[in-house]
Amino acid sequence: MSHFAQYQDGVYADATEGRLPSLPYHHEQLRDMAAGRLEPGPFGYVEGSAGRERTADANADAFARYALRPRSLRPGAEHSGDLGVTLFGRRYPSPLLTAPIGVLEQVHEESELAVARGANPVGVPVVLSTASSTPMEEVAEAADEWWYQLYWPSDDELAESFVRRATAAGASAIVVTCDTKRLGWRPRDLSLGHLPFLRSQGTANYFSDPEFRSRLKADPEPGGVFTEAVFHFLGAFASKALSTENIARIRQWTDLPVLVKGVVRGDEAADLVDAGVDGIVVSNHGGRQIDNAVAALDALPEVVDAVGDRATVLFDSGVRSGADVAVAMALGAQAVLLGRPWVYGLAVEGAAGVEHVLRATLAELQITAELMGKDAAELDASDVTRRP
Ligand SMILES: Cc1cc2nc3c(=O)[nH]c(=O)nc-3n(C[C@H](O)[C@H](O)[C@H](O)COP(=O)(O)O)c2cc1C
Numbered sequence: 001m002s003h004f005a006q007y008q009d010g011v012y013a014d015a016t017e018g019r020l021p022s023l024p025y026h027h028e029q030l031r032d033m034a035a036g037r038l039e040p041g042p043f044g045y046v047e048g049s050a051g052r053e054r055t056a057d058a059n060a061d062a063f064a065r066y067a068l069r070p071r072s073l074r075p076g077a078e079h080s081g082d083l084g085v086t087l088f089g090r091r092y093p094s095p096l097l098t099a100p101i102g103v104l105e106q107v108h109e110e111s112e113l114a115v116a117r118g119a120n121p122v123g124v125p126v127v128l129s130t131a132s133s134t135p136m137e138e139v140a141e142a143a144d145e146w147w148y149q150l151y152w153p154s155d156d157e158l159a160e161s162f163v164r165r166a167t168a169a170g171a172s173a174i175v176v177t178c179d180t181k182r183l184g185w186r187p188r189d190l191s192l193g194h195l196p197f198l199r200s201q202g203t204a205n206y207f208s209d210p211e212f213r214s215r216l217k218a219d220p221e222p223g224g225v226f227t228e229a230v231f232h233f234l235g236a237f238a239s240k241a242l243s244t245e246n247i248a249r250i251r252q253w254t255d256l257p258v259l260v261k262g263v264v265r266g267d268e269a270a271d272l273v274d275a276g277v278d279g280i281v282v283s284n285h286g287g288r289q290i291d292n293a294v295a296a297l298d299a300l301p302e303v304v305d306a307v308g309d310r311a312t313v314l315f316d317s318g319v320r321s322g323a324d325v326a327v328a329m330a331l332g333a334q335a336v337l338l339g340r341p342w343v344y345g346l347a348v349e350g351a352a353g354v355e356h357v358l359r360a361t362l363a364e365l366q367i368t369a370e371l372m373g374k375d376a377a378e379l380d381a382s383d384v385t386r387r388p
């Protein structure tokens with residue numbers, strides 16, 4: 001086992017010795033605590049989903065419809081519970097990564113730096129959003145291991161600049177999000193008039209980019225409201241012409257593994273793999289883009305089947321616990337991105353809150369794998385069933 005393997009030891013030692021956690025272990029309790037700390041706008045931004053929020057509900061329901069099938073006496077089970085995985089030829093201590101979350105300055109003043117400081121001690125890589133509140137080069141200094149998530153701008157030279165910057169700054173993979181050509185219909189934000197981008201939030205990578213700046217008459221003003229830079233950002237944010245062929249061009253800019261995030265169909269996954277993509281992140285963006293869309297978990301087996309062993313499949317959307325991670329892995333995910341849960345940890349306690357959520361998720365995953373009689377990477381379709 002790797003030296004991070006005994007995630008549960010620290011949690012139990014703390015409880016035994018009376019060092020009780022200041023944060024709850026249940027997602028819903030932590031969410032409610034965060035709701036008390038954040039202003040309604042930022043809380044609604046994080047918690048909200050598209051339309052009537054049926055996709056987000058479906059993500060949770062999908063987990064409730066699967067059940068784990070422990071095989072307690074499996075031969076060799078006494079050595080089970082290792083969480084290590086190999087992704088793109090690199091060994092990781094666990095299958096957990098932090099999902100890319102934009103505009104974190106509305107959640108905590110230390111934003112991505114706190115995320116990195118919370119993720120490092122538990123060996124969890126950070127997937128950094130293009131819409132981060134800290135320039136990627138500064139996050140690179142703080143994070144032991146990070147991947148870069150690209151929102152493909154309408155300006156290809158800016159896309160190239162972002163990918164080259166991320167590669168130069170030490171990212172280990174590029175994750176192109178394909179489900180956000182524009183933001184979805186988000187009634188909570190619209191009702192509150194909460195549109196952080198108009199106030200320059202989440203623009204650090206853009207405002208610090210030489211290509212982006214070269215398009216402006218005046219230097220961007222941090223925090224500026226409705227400025228030239230803000231309008232340029234809104235226009236540049238996402239390409240409407242993103243296609244499988246366009247994504248393949250990223251190869252000219254980087255040698256890093258390329259993943260595409262936001263895929264929920266086997267046919268689309270197969271096309272992407274044919275075009276040379278190394279990985280697929282099955283995700284519906286936590287239900288934030290289209291109301292009444294397929295639950296990400298229900299799309300996972302189809303994508304795993306379509307991709308076979310030609311690419312790596314990761315998963316997010318609706319993961320709330322270590323047991324959920326185990327279900328996603330049993331259905332074929334090789335790694336899992338955790339989203340909203342750590343954002344609430346960040347809101348309540350900064351880096352320590354992020355660490356609390358990640359450590360608890362990993363501790364539960366480890367205990368679950370051990371009780372299942374397997375290492376996490378060995379979980380397969382025989383380990384889950386549909387609830388009757
Ligand atoms: C507040 C918020 C901001 C997000 N920002 C991004 C982003 O910048 N880039 C991206 O690819 N996905 C973004 N996502 C989607 C997440 O990466 C992930 O797919 C989603 O949170 C998974 O759903 P869950 O948190 O309900 O598990 C965001 C999600 C939330 C909640």
Ligand SMILES: O=C(O)C(=O)c1ccccc1
Nearest residue numbers: 101102103131180202288
């Ligand atoms: O809010 C989101 O879901 C999201 O993906 C996003 C998009 C642009 C900037 C910041 C976050």
